[in-house]
Amino acid sequence: MKKILIHWIGVFSLLAFSTAAFAVAKEVPVDALVPDNIQRQTALIVNRVLERYHYRKVVLDNKLSEKILDRYLESLDPNKSFFTQQDIDTFAKYRYKLDDAIASGKLEPAFDIFRKYRMRVDQRVALPLSLLEKNKFDFTRDETYRFDREDAPWAKDKKEISDQWRKRVKNDILGLSLAGKDEKKIRETLEKRYKTLRRRIHQLDADSVFQTFINAYTLSIEPHTAYMSPERSENFDISMRLSLQGIGAVLRSDDEYTTVQKVVPGGPADKSGQLHAGDRIVGVAQGKDGEMLDIVGWPLQDVVEKIRGKKDTLVRLNVLPKAAGMDAPTRIVSIVRDKIKLEDQAAKSSIIEADGMRFGVIDVPAFYRDFRGQASGNKDFRSTTRDVRKLIAKLQKQKVDGIIVDLRNNGGGSLTEATELTGLFIPFGPVVQVKDSQGHIDVERDTDPEEVYSGPLAVLVNRNSASASEIFAAAIQDYGRGLIVGEPTFGKGTVQSLVDLSQFARGKDDLGRLRLTIAQFFRVQGGSTQHKGVVPDVIFPTADGSGKHGERSLDNALPWAEIKPAEYHPEGQLHLSMLQSKHEKRVGHDLAFRFLTEQNQEINKLQDKKEVSLLESERKKEWQEREQRALERHNKLRALRGLEPLTKLDDEEEDDTDTEEDPEGINRIMQEETARILADY
Incomplete structure (x- = not known):
C-alpha cells in the first residue's frame, strides 16, 4: 500500500480550514469557468482516497449526492442572499447526478451552477447600488431585517429577494449611522462594500470553483476533511510558518x-x-x-x-x-x-487560597513540544511536560494543599505531550487508545513508573478544551486520579493527516492535498472523547446544554462510539455525591460566578437572535439597555474586587494597566471556585 501520509498532524486543534476559496488578482471571464483535465483527474483521486482511507466508510451514491448538492449551494450562498427557490428548483436535475459527476470526473454540473450563481450576484448587487443613489430610508417605520437566514427558506421569487436586499441596505445604513458616520461617508462605504462583493465573486477562477465543489463532497462526509488546491496548500504552508x-x-x-x-x-x-x-x-x-x-x-x-x-x-x-x-x-x-514567543505560551503557575488552604494553579494553554530542538540534540528542549514538572516542584516547595491544572481554551497540540503529562500524575499504564480506518487499535502508554505528584488534583476544563486536553482530562478521570471540573469539553476525538494527492498521479502536476480524518481516539475505559467530549465530575452553571457549540454542533460529525477497555488499574472511585450540591449552593450566592452566568445568558440570547429592528429609536433603546446591563454586571464585580465603579464600559480599557491585564479578575472566577471544590473534597 502506498504511504499516503506526508504529515502526522496528531491531535489537530481548533484551527479549521475555511471552505471559501482564495481569490486571484484579476477578474475571470465567465467563459473561463470550465473544468480542466487536472481537476477531473484530481476529483477521481480524491474519491479513491476517501473511499479507501477515510475513517468513516464512504459510499458515493445518490444519497450522498443529495447532501453534496445542498452543501454546495450552502457554500456558495450561505445566507440565502442570491438564489431564489425558483433557482433551487432548476438545480433539482443535478440532485442524483453529482455522485456520477465526481466518480467519472465530469464536473460540468458544478460549473453550471457556479455560472448561474455569478449571474445572480451581479443582479442582486445592482439593486443596493441603485438604492444608494436615489433612495431615502424612513427609520421611523416599524419593520425588521433578518440578518441570519441560514435556517430560513429561500426567497420564493425575485420580488421577495429584492425586498430582503432593500432591508439589508437599510440595516447597513442604520448600523453605520449609529456608529457615528455621516451620510456621505456611509454611502461611500456601502458602495465600496457592495462593489467589492461583486468583484470578489468575479475573481474566483476555475480552481476556486473546483475546490468549493470538492469540499462540498468532503464536508458531506465529515467536518474535518477538506481539499486544498495547490495554491491553497502553499498558503497553508506559509500560514503555518508565520502562525506565531x-x-x-x-x-x-x-x-x-x-x-x-x-x-x-x-x-x-x-x-x-x-x-x-x-x-x-x-x-x-x-x-x-x-x-x-x-x-x-x-x-x-x-x-x-x-x-x-x-x-x-x-x-x-x-x-x-x-x-x-x-x-x-x-x-x-x-x-x-x-x-509570539514559546515562553509566552508556556505553562505558568500561581497560588489561590480557599477555605484556609493554598492551592497551586498550573495554567497550560497548549500541549507544545520543541520538535526542532529535540531533533537537533538539544537536551534542554522545551515541552509542556518538562515545564509542568518544574512548576510542580516549585509549588510543592511552597507547600500547597493541592494542584489545579487549568486547561480552559486549550485546543490541543502534541499527542506525545498529552501522554507524558498524564504520566506525571499516574504511576504507569495506558493513556489513550487510537483506532484507525482499518480497525487496528494502538495504545499510547505512560511507561515511566515515577508519579511526580500524587496529592489532591483538579483539572479545570471548558467548552473550548479540545483534542489533547480531552485525552489528558479523560485519563485523569478514568484513573480516578483527580476531579474534572467546569464545562463539557469540545468533543474533537479524531485524528487528521495531510495526503499529497500528486503521488497517486502519473504526471508531475501538483494536485494539491487532502486533509483526511484517519483515526479516532478512545479513552482507556473504552468510550470515545468524540462528540460528547469529557463530562466533568462537577459541572458549572455556565455549561451550554444547547448543543450549539463544539463537535456536536458540526454537520456530519462522527458519533460517539465505544471499544473494549484497555487493561488499566484505576486508583479508586472518587466520592462525588456532595461536591455538586455544595458547588451549586455556593455559586447561587457568589457574585463573581453570577457575573459569569449572567454574561453567558446574555451572549446566548444574542446568538439566538436572527433579526433586528429597523426602527432607529428601538435599535438605540435595545443597545443602551444591553450596555446598561453589562455596566451593572461589571460594577458589581468591581465592587467585590475593591475597584472603583465605571461610568461607562469604555472606561474599563483605560483602567487596564501593563501590570494588570485582568483587573476585575474575570479569569480567576472559575479557578477560585475550583479551589473551593478541591477544598470540599
Whole structure:
C-alpha cells in the first residue's frame, strides 16, 4: 500500500480550514469557468482516497449526492442572499447526478451552477447600488431585517429577494449611522462594500470553483476533511510558518464577515484583552492615523494580509464584539504586532487560597513540544511536560494543599505531550487508545513508573478544551486520579493527516492535498472523547446544554462510539455525591460566578437572535439597555474586587494597566471556585 501520509498532524486543534476559496488578482471571464483535465483527474483521486482511507466508510451514491448538492449551494450562498427557490428548483436535475459527476470526473454540473450563481450576484448587487443613489430610508417605520437566514427558506421569487436586499441596505445604513458616520461617508462605504462583493465573486477562477465543489463532497462526509488546491496548500504552508507572528488570532470566514475563531495564548491579541473568540472584524487600519478600510465581503486571505505585519507596528481593528450583538455599534481595538514567543505560551503557575488552604494553579494553554530542538540534540528542549514538572516542584516547595491544572481554551497540540503529562500524575499504564480506518487499535502508554505528584488534583476544563486536553482530562478521570471540573469539553476525538494527492498521479502536476480524518481516539475505559467530549465530575452553571457549540454542533460529525477497555488499574472511585450540591449552593450566592452566568445568558440570547429592528429609536433603546446591563454586571464585580465603579464600559480599557491585564479578575472566577471544590473534597 502506498504511504499516503506526508504529515502526522496528531491531535489537530481548533484551527479549521475555511471552505471559501482564495481569490486571484484579476477578474475571470465567465467563459473561463470550465473544468480542466487536472481537476477531473484530481476529483477521481480524491474519491479513491476517501473511499479507501477515510475513517468513516464512504459510499458515493445518490444519497450522498443529495447532501453534496445542498452543501454546495450552502457554500456558495450561505445566507440565502442570491438564489431564489425558483433557482433551487432548476438545480433539482443535478440532485442524483453529482455522485456520477465526481466518480467519472465530469464536473460540468458544478460549473453550471457556479455560472448561474455569478449571474445572480451581479443582479442582486445592482439593486443596493441603485438604492444608494436615489433612495431615502424612513427609520421611523416599524419593520425588521433578518440578518441570519441560514435556517430560513429561500426567497420564493425575485420580488421577495429584492425586498430582503432593500432591508439589508437599510440595516447597513442604520448600523453605520449609529456608529457615528455621516451620510456621505456611509454611502461611500456601502458602495465600496457592495462593489467589492461583486468583484470578489468575479475573481474566483476555475480552481476556486473546483475546490468549493470538492469540499462540498468532503464536508458531506465529515467536518474535518477538506481539499486544498495547490495554491491553497502553499498558503497553508506559509500560514503555518508565520502562525506565531502578527496579532496572534486564528480567523475564519463567516458569510461576508471575518470572525475570530481563536485567540492564541500569549499573543498580542490575548495580552491586550480586547479581542475574543466570536468577535467579528469589519474594518482594518494601519498605524494610529491610517484609513479604516471596510473589509466586509473581503476574501479571508486579503483580510489576513492587512492584519499581518511587521513586529512592533500598530494595527487598528473595527470590531463587532460577540457580547454586543449584530445590531450594536462597533469598537476600535488597537494591537501592536509581535512575534509570539514559546515562553509566552508556556505553562505558568500561581497560588489561590480557599477555605484556609493554598492551592497551586498550573495554567497550560497548549500541549507544545520543541520538535526542532529535540531533533537537533538539544537536551534542554522545551515541552509542556518538562515545564509542568518544574512548576510542580516549585509549588510543592511552597507547600500547597493541592494542584489545579487549568486547561480552559486549550485546543490541543502534541499527542506525545498529552501522554507524558498524564504520566506525571499516574504511576504507569495506558493513556489513550487510537483506532484507525482499518480497525487496528494502538495504545499510547505512560511507561515511566515515577508519579511526580500524587496529592489532591483538579483539572479545570471548558467548552473550548479540545483534542489533547480531552485525552489528558479523560485519563485523569478514568484513573480516578483527580476531579474534572467546569464545562463539557469540545468533543474533537479524531485524528487528521495531510495526503499529497500528486503521488497517486502519473504526471508531475501538483494536485494539491487532502486533509483526511484517519483515526479516532478512545479513552482507556473504552468510550470515545468524540462528540460528547469529557463530562466533568462537577459541572458549572455556565455549561451550554444547547448543543450549539463544539463537535456536536458540526454537520456530519462522527458519533460517539465505544471499544473494549484497555487493561488499566484505576486508583479508586472518587466520592462525588456532595461536591455538586455544595458547588451549586455556593455559586447561587457568589457574585463573581453570577457575573459569569449572567454574561453567558446574555451572549446566548444574542446568538439566538436572527433579526433586528429597523426602527432607529428601538435599535438605540435595545443597545443602551444591553450596555446598561453589562455596566451593572461589571460594577458589581468591581465592587467585590475593591475597584472603583465605571461610568461607562469604555472606561474599563483605560483602567487596564501593563501590570494588570485582568483587573476585575474575570479569569480567576472559575479557578477560585475550583479551589473551593478541591477544598470540599
